[in-house]
Amino acid sequence: MRYLLLLLMLAYPAHAHHTPEAEHLPGEDICAAVADELDHGVTHGLITQEEANLLILRCVVNYQ
Numbered sequence: 001m002r003y004l005l006l007l008l009m010l011a012y013p014a015h016a017h018h019t020p021e022a023e024h025l026p027g028e029d030i031c032a033a034v035a036d037e038l039d040h041g042v043t044h045g046l047i048t049q050e051e052a053n054l055l056i057l058r059c060v061v062n063y064q
Helices: 002-010 027-043 049-063
Strands: none
Touching (some): 027 049
């Protein structure tokens, strides 16, 4: 269940509208959005805080 949540959060929406703003979205904004979603997951008991921290770290390493 936890890995499914991660895949769903990181998956690119198939029917999303492509905008020029999204093309140049800074890494900080991407990781901030991911962190916000992970915080909701922790709040609802879907993942632990440690798992969320590891995922945020991966985001920072990959996007900055």
